[in-house]
Amino acid sequence: SGSKDKREYFRWHYAHEIVKIAKEKGKAIVIEGLEIKEKGKRGDFSGRKSRRIRHSFSYKSLLSKIKTLAKREEIEVIEVNPSYTSIIGMLKYAPQYMITKDIAAAYVIARRGLGLQEKIPDNYIKFLNALTVEELEELKEYVKKTVRNKHLREKHIKEIKKAIKFLQSLESKPGRVLEPLDGTSFSTYDFWRVLKVAVVTPLSPEKVRRDFSALKELLIQGKWGGP
Incomplete structure (x- = not known):
């Protein structure tokens, strides 16, 4: 035709x-x-x-x-x-360079083509170290109360439960310092996934977020406010 x-x-x-x-x-x-x-x-x-x-x-x-x-x-x-090209792009490069998440994902793809690794920024690591299971439980309840779309609500809750399970698995580690390094039993991707749940979900639980500039303060200055 x-x-x-x-x-x-x-x-x-x-x-x-x-x-x-x-x-x-x-x-x-x-x-x-x-x-x-x-x-x-x-x-x-x-x-x-x-x-x-x-x-x-x-x-x-x-x-x-x-x-x-x-x-x-x-x-x-x-x-x-x-x-995780989309997740890493939206968390690391979209707020840093004020670009869309699609362009940020393309940036991650290009970097992988060069053989570059994606280190989690220090302020994100500090945020993850301070994150508690209780805070994620509160986020889960927040989602239950505020997200009207059933499919989206269930999707968020499933992701939050996975993040909670992952944090609980780290509790046996001395000092619970999150250092996603080669040779550990955890993948760096696990930390990116938990980070997405903890910072992106509260920002926009009911719709796909396009603007990630709100993450810039956390990424650059380490400042963050909860839902």
């Missing part, structure tokens, strides 16, 4: 533009990998996001065209683990 042909045309057009920019700048192209082998490390690539990307013909078709054109131009295409 005409609509289908039009979509196909634009996919080729965008692929050409992306490869053209990469060639002009002499850079590789970094994209999210679609295959996730480690079930326990899906992060924010599970659920709706996973289904949207995995089953989106347009997305797969665009990536295929980018790879085809890049190979023709001898431009490297790097596929990276997509786990």
Whole structure:
């Protein structure tokens, strides 16, 4: 159909533009990998996001065209683990550079392509060290009372319960200092997930938040107010 042909045309057009920019700048192209082998490390690539990307013909078709054109131009295409790119982007780079969470996620993807690690900022670590199970329990009750959408309310409560369980698992650690380092039994992703629950959920429990500038004081100055 005409609509289908039009979509196909634009996919080729965008692929050409992306490869053209990469060639002009002499850079590789970094994209999210679609295959996730480690079930326990899906992060924010599970659920709706996973289904949207995995089953989106347009997305797969665009990536295929980018790879085809890049190979023709001898431009490297790097596929990276997509786990938690959105969460890290919204918490670390969106407030820091006053950009949207989508651009911030792209920034994380690009950094992974360079082999860079995402260290949790010091003020976030301090916040996590001070966070208590009681505060998360209060947040859970707050969500129960304020969020009218049943699906969203249940989603928040499920995430909060996971965060509570994770904090409880840390209580046996001396001083309960959160240091997500290689070699520990915890993944850095666990800390990012708890951080998202503790700071993003209170800010916007009833809708998807677009502006993360409110996190800048916590990120830069270590200042934070509860719900």
